[in-house]
Amino acid sequence: MSAAIATVVPDTSATAPRAAGLAFLRERGMGASILVAALSTAFGVLLLSATGFLGVLLATDPYIGDSETLLIVIAILSGILLLLALYVAAIVTANTFSTIVAGRTRRIALMRLIGATARSQRVEVARQGLVVGAIGAALGLAVGVALAAGGVAVATAVIRDTGYEVAQAWLLVPAAIVTLTTWAAAWVGSRRVLTVTPLQALGGSVERAHDEFSRPARNVPAAVLVGAGTLLLVGGVLLGAVTPLGVLPAFLGGLLSFTGLVVGSTVVMPPVLRLVGRAFGDSAVARLAADNALRYPERTSRMGIGVTVGVTLVTMFAVAAESAQAVLAANSQGLDLGRIPVLDQFAAVMMALVGVSAVIAAVGLVNLLTIGVVQRRRELGLLRALGLSNAQIRRMVLLEATHITLASVALGLVLGVFYGWVGAQSVLGSVSLVVGAPGGAIVMPAVPWLFVAAVVVAAAALTLVAAVVPTRLATRVVPVEALHAE
DSSP states (O other): OHHHHHHHSOOOSTTSOGGGGGGGGGSTTHHHHHHHHHHHHHHHHHHHHHHHHHHHHHHTOTTTTTOHHHHHHHHHHHHHHHHHHHHHHHHHHHHHHHHHHHHTHHHHHHHHHTTOOHHHHHHHHHHHHHHHHHHHHHHHHHHHHHHHHHHHHHHHHHTOOOOOOOOOGGGHHHHHHHHHHHHHHHHHHTGGGGGOOGGGGGSOOOSOOGGGGOOGGGGHHHHHHHHHHHHHHHHHHHHHTTOGGGHHHHHHHHHHHHHHHHHTHHHHHHHHHHHHHGGGOSOHHHHHHHHHHHHOHHHHHHHHHHHHHHHHHHHHHHHHHHHHHHHHHHTOTTOOGGGOHHHHHHHHHHHHHHHHHHHHHHHHHHHHHHHHHHHTHHHHHHHHHTTOOHHHHHHHHHHHHHHHHHHHHHHHHHHHHHHHHHHHHHHHTTSOSSTTSOSOOOOOOOOOHHHHHHHHHHHHHHHHHHHHHHHHHHHTOOHHHHHTOO
C-alpha cells in the first residue's frame, strides 16, 4: 500500500521542478483536448472573419447593399453557428475529461485515502482544463488568423477588393470563450470525482455498469429538458406560420431538447446500439463487440454522442438550406434570383464552416476510443489469455468502433432531418408557396440525398481512422503484463 501511495503523492521537495505541474499534458487524451480547443478557436476566428468580409461584400452590392435585414440575418446565423461549434466542443471536452477521470478512479481514491478532499481533486482537474484550453486557444488563434488572411486575399482576387482588414481585436473573443468553455467542460466532466470513495483504491472499477443507470431519478433532468424543448419546438412551428420570428423559440427548443438527449444519452443510445448490433452477425467476436458496446453505457454514450451531435448539426443545416431553396424555387415567379449569386456563396461558406463541428466530434471519437482501449488493458489481456488471437482482438475493436459510429450517424441523420425541417418551417412557414397566395404553408422537408450519402461515406472513413490507433494498441497488449496492471 505504501508503494502504491507513493506513486500518486506528488514530490513537494525543493528539487521537484515546477515543470512537473504540466506533466499531465503527457497523459493520453490531453493532446486531443488541445486540438479540440484549437479547432474551436480557429473556427471562431474564421467565422468572424468570414462574416465580417461577407458583410462588407454585401454592403457594397448594388442590389442588396441597403438590406439591413439581410445583414442582421447573417450576423444571427454566424452567432448561432459559433454557439453550436462551442456546444459541440464543450460536449467533446467534457466527455474526454469524464473518461480521463474514470481512468484515474483508483489514483483519486488513493489520494482520498490519505486525506485529500474530493473538491481539491476536482479543482485540480478543472485547472488542467484551463491550461489545456489556454494552450489550444492560443494555437487556434494563430492558425485562424493566418487562414483568414489567406482566405480574404483569395476572395479579394476572385471577387473584388473590399478593403477588409483581418487583424481586429474582436478575434480575441473566440479565444477567450474557448478557454473558459474548456475550463467549464473540465469542471463538468470531473463531477464523478465527487463520487469516488477511498474504498475504490482497493478495487479496479473504472466505468459504471448498466445497472447503475437504471434508476429513474437519473433521467428526470433529461426528461424535463426534452419536454420543455419539445413544447418550444411546437410553439416555434406554430408561430412560424405567422412570422419568421418563430425561429427564435424553435432554436431555443432545439437546444433544450437536444441537450436533454445528450444528458440522457445513456438511455437514448443503447436501443439504437442494439438495433445496429443485429447487423454484425452471430459470430463470437461480433457478439462480444456488441456486448462491450452495451455493457458500459456511460463509456459508449460518451464516445457516440459527440458524433451524433456533429452529424445532427450538419444534416440540420443541409436540410434547412435545401428546404429554403425549394421554397424560393416555388416562389421564383417574377423574381430575378440570378442577380444575387453572393447568397449562394454565403450558403457554401456557411456549409463549409458548420462542417468543423463534425470534425471536432470526429476528433472526440478517435480520442475516446483510444483512451478506452488503454483503460481496458486488463480486459484485453484476459481475452488474450482465454485464447483470442491478435486478429480477433483487432476485429473486435474495429467492430466496436463501427457499431458506435453507425449508431451515432443513424441517430444524427434522423434528428438532423427533424430539426432541419423545424428550422425551415419556423422561418418560412409564413411564406406562401405560390405568389399572390396567403401565407401559412407547410414546408416539406427537402433531404439532400447526395449529402446523406456523403455523410455515410465519411462515417465509414471515420470508423477506419478511429480504429487505427486503438487496434494497434489492443494487439500490443501482453496478457501477463495486462493482468498485473494497476
